[in-house]
Amino acid sequence: MKIEHAYTIVTSPGRNFVTLKIVTDEGTYGIGDATLNGREMAVVAYLDEHVIPALIGRDPQRIEDIWHYLYRGAYWRRGPVTMSAIAAVDMALWDIKSKLAGMPLYQLLGGKSRERVMVYGHATGRDIDSCLEEVARHVDEGYKAVRVQAGVPGIASIYGVAKKDGEPYEPADADLPAEHVWSTSKYLNHVPKLFAAVRERFGDDLHILHDVHHRLTPIEAARLGKEVEPYHLFWLEDCVPAENQEAFGLIRQHTTTPLAVGEVFNSLYDAKALIENQWIDYIRATLTHAGGITHVRRIADLAGLYHVRTGFHGPTDLSPVCLGSAIHFDTWVPNFGIQEYMPHTSATDEVFPHDYRFEDGHFIVGETPGHGVDIDEELAKQYPYKRASLPVNRLEDGTLWHW
């Protein structure tokens, strides 16, 4: 069997998605997600110009060999563009292999470790009260875990909080980056009140999560982790940027609040010290940005040795192809923690028909051979690419800060 042709599909049903389709000479095809929010066309160029021509004629069943061919063979290793391109190939090849086997992907990985996959939803509000209303809506919809983000008095607009209450937030909201102004002291003084209010209204059983989006220094993160211990967070996410992995060692010395990181990671090497030193509790590297199923499986296996569990990134800017594949992975992986879930728009769901389903705060994996997600290419054509950028963040004095 040979790869006969492959091509990229860019579609924007509300937001941009990049999909790679690989077709074999026997007619079986697989699709993979290659969406890198705000940098979509860089991955398209990498795939079209460098990867696809080198795939033609190869045996699609040699997933491992093709992975190393693309990783080692490029000489220029790692990086989000390279690893998203490799991930898309990998996801498409696993899709093909599972279709050839006539099995859903989770069976090829080793079968079910659980019946269903717990997810967390997003509650955001311009202030604490409106955020609590959103938490209530999620609880009514069955969610067992909710990420809470609220506006902070004195900060005009803030990452992760929707412009309008009741709507999802969209990080890539402008043609060129919008500028936000950030104040660490205002945030740190305010945010513990949010968790106190959630616990008071919803009791102890609801899992609450929070994303700091890389905005603190290690000692500030330590202070936050320590102050919120009474509210028993499920996790505190991305409390500092993680290029310096040792920073988490410092935070860890001060707090028992569980720590999650990894949505911008693209390789095991981004997480190696974090995992081996047990500085984190959840690893969030995703299939699309960290080299696909083949590589993320290695990250998860290493993590498992150190009591670190998975908590895949799952924003709307990863396509249903990534989400569907992630649900298979989550159903199999022994050290599963939780799966992030931001529902896609109905236009996106129509472009990407899928067989996973949400029920009572969990995802139930589908039984279709493959990863269970397809693309309607005719419909996809109706939504042309539109450049969209993530914002930048500045301190009140104008200093460019972490986003």
Ligand SMILES: O=C(O)[C@H](O)[C@@H](O)[C@H](O)[C@H](O)CO
């Ligand atoms: O935890 C999350 O879901 C994230 O932080 C996202 O909202 C990212 O900011 C986005 O995926 C960037 O493209």
Ligand SMILES: [Mg+2]
């Ligand atoms: Mg995040």
